Amino acid sequence: MENQKRLFKDEEILEWITSLTEEDLETVHKKSLVPFYDQVFVEGKGVYLKDHTGKEFLDCTSQAWTSNIGFANPDVAYAVSEQVKRLTHVRYGFPTIPRIKFIHKLASITPEGMTKIAVNAMGGGAAIEAALKLTMINKPGAETFYSYTRGYHGSSLATMTLASRFAGVTRFRPWGFDRVSKIPFPYCYRCPVGQENEKSCKLECLELAKHLIEYGSLDKVAGILMEPIQGPGGHIPAPKRYMKELRKWTDKNNIFLIWDESQLLTRIGYWFSSEYFDGVKPDITCLTKAIGGGLPMGVTIARKDLIGFNSAEEHSTFGANPLMFASGLVFLNYVERANLLENTRKQGMYITKKLQKLMEESEYIGDVRCPGLMIGIELVMDRESKKPANTLVTDLIEIAKDEFGVIFGTSAPISSDSGSLYRNIVKIKPPLTITQEDSDHILDVFEKALEEAVDYL
Ligand SMILES: Cc1ncc(COP(=O)(O)O)c(C=O)c1O
CATH class of the missing domain: 3.40.640.10 (Type I PLP-dependent aspartate aminotransferase-like (Major domain))
Known part of the structure; x- marks a missing residue:
């Protein structure tokens, strides 16, 4: 068997897959049958993602809760x-x-x-x-x-x-x-x-x-x-x-x-x-x-x-x-x-316990759910009424991303009377490779973003 001949230079192919103009993005928005965001992720390493503007994010969504062994895992590569x-x-x-x-x-x-x-x-x-x-x-x-x-x-x-x-x-x-x-x-x-x-x-x-x-x-x-x-x-x-x-x-x-x-x-x-x-x-x-x-x-x-x-x-x-x-x-x-199951239980327990402690101080945290690094925090307007705090969640997520470079996820367990959905859960589901330092950083950002979002209420 013989190798097929290469038709393109490396640089040509790299240009296709790594360079982007605003015009490319706009055109594809118009041509796509499905909607997508304006942010283009171009690289990932471990728990971090980088977008086309060069900004880096610690991603607590693992992109649809998927990249459990880290983004662009080198052994997978x-x-x-x-x-x-x-x-x-x-x-x-x-x-x-x-x-x-x-x-x-x-x-x-x-x-x-x-x-x-x-x-x-x-x-x-x-x-x-x-x-x-x-x-x-x-x-x-x-x-x-x-x-x-x-x-x-x-x-x-x-x-x-x-x-x-x-x-x-x-x-x-x-x-x-x-x-x-x-x-x-x-x-x-x-x-x-x-x-x-x-x-x-x-x-x-x-x-x-x-x-x-x-x-x-x-x-x-x-x-x-x-x-x-x-x-x-x-x-x-x-x-x-x-x-x-x-x-x-x-x-x-x-x-x-x-x-x-x-x-x-x-x-x-x-x-x-x-x-x-x-x-x-x-x-x-x-x-x-x-x-x-x-x-x-x-x-x-x-x-x-x-x-x-x-x-x-x-x-x-x-x-x-x-x-x-x-x-x-x-x-x-x-x-x-990499002993990831043990790390997942350890980091998951650490984050969950700290969040439960924070719940004692904040009326807005209605429930903290786990196990492992499948962590969900249900935000409410107050513990008594359990009224879903969806704008609080939306603001918290935006602040965490834009000001602190941490991406949290969300989901929607409750239907409103009009049939739309309340998105009042913040999800913390990073790659399972996170370190103690990452966990502390996530907790710190969650607390700060919650505090700021409460001010907007
Ligand atoms: C619980 C659950 N089941 C099934 C699916 C569907 O998987 P896929 O999108 O790969 O078809 C998803 C995807 O988000 C999911 O979260």
Whole structure:
């Protein structure tokens, strides 16, 4: 085999991918079908991003909670650049060395008995759709699914149907709705059934969910899809005892429990959520975001006794991309070698405790939620009314970014009476490589930005 001849000089290619004019930006704004920001990130290193004006930011969003092993991770860069020189694409049915090694490695860390794996290059939505298909294969005749209020599972038609009331979903409402119903998520800070404290709670929301399923579904129920710790819906961990009881009930009623762990893998300080939930396991789980080491990837993991797909049921043109497998393989090994799970638990606990201390002093902090570096702070106008403080959140985020160079995220758990969403959660989800110094800096900026934003109220 001989190398193809290069057509371009290095400088020509570098010019394409590194230089930008205002005119380029304006033209593309007009031509794009989807909106985007004016800020162009051009480089990342560890927890920092640099934009086209040269400004640097500590990014507590890891860009859609994805770059868990740091931006432009140098080991990923090496693996991908070596693989790209060898082979960049094969048809889905063909294994490659990175694919074989990736699946092997992943299967060695999955929860016990969950060792059947399908991988795609399209991300979480596709992984969740694969989980639904797999459920239907294994439960012939059962086609009804339940998912949770405040849930989010992607932007494909099927996953939008499974999602809750997020902007955009409603325009596609009629599609698939006869197959999917919603049950209430156990959001303890704003309990859906009016419980006020944990001690008196008898999991009434679970009783309501069971009632809705038992009496409300017209067809045989195939499965329940849930984010065990909701991300986009407001950083809400389901209580551990809820999960235990739900698992018991779904087992008894022969209903599949499908988890969407898209945001959770490693971010919560464990590989898989079942470790956090004291061993409770789903039948199928879905991953995306961090698992690809920064490249696109979605993964569906199932109980080893389940029947798999035939070759027509689950495949896509780019689904076996060797670059993504090389990158994902580095991700799995990097987390272990750098002890990132331990660092995540340590830094997560440190930040959370400091925020809880700050909550004692500030009436505006209603709730601080974790685990690990999946930290959500719910801001309210006062603790009594719990009125969502969304302008406070918007201002805080703007101040932190513009004045202090720290990017915080946000999400929206509550619908207003008019149907729009309150964005009153500040999210702190940096790459898991953060140091103690970074954590202190994040806390310092959060406190200062909150103080300033309160002045604007
Ligand atoms: C919890 C959750 N599930 C699913 C998805 C969809 O993943 P993707 O955008 O890769 O399709 C996301 C993406 O934000 C998510 O946060």
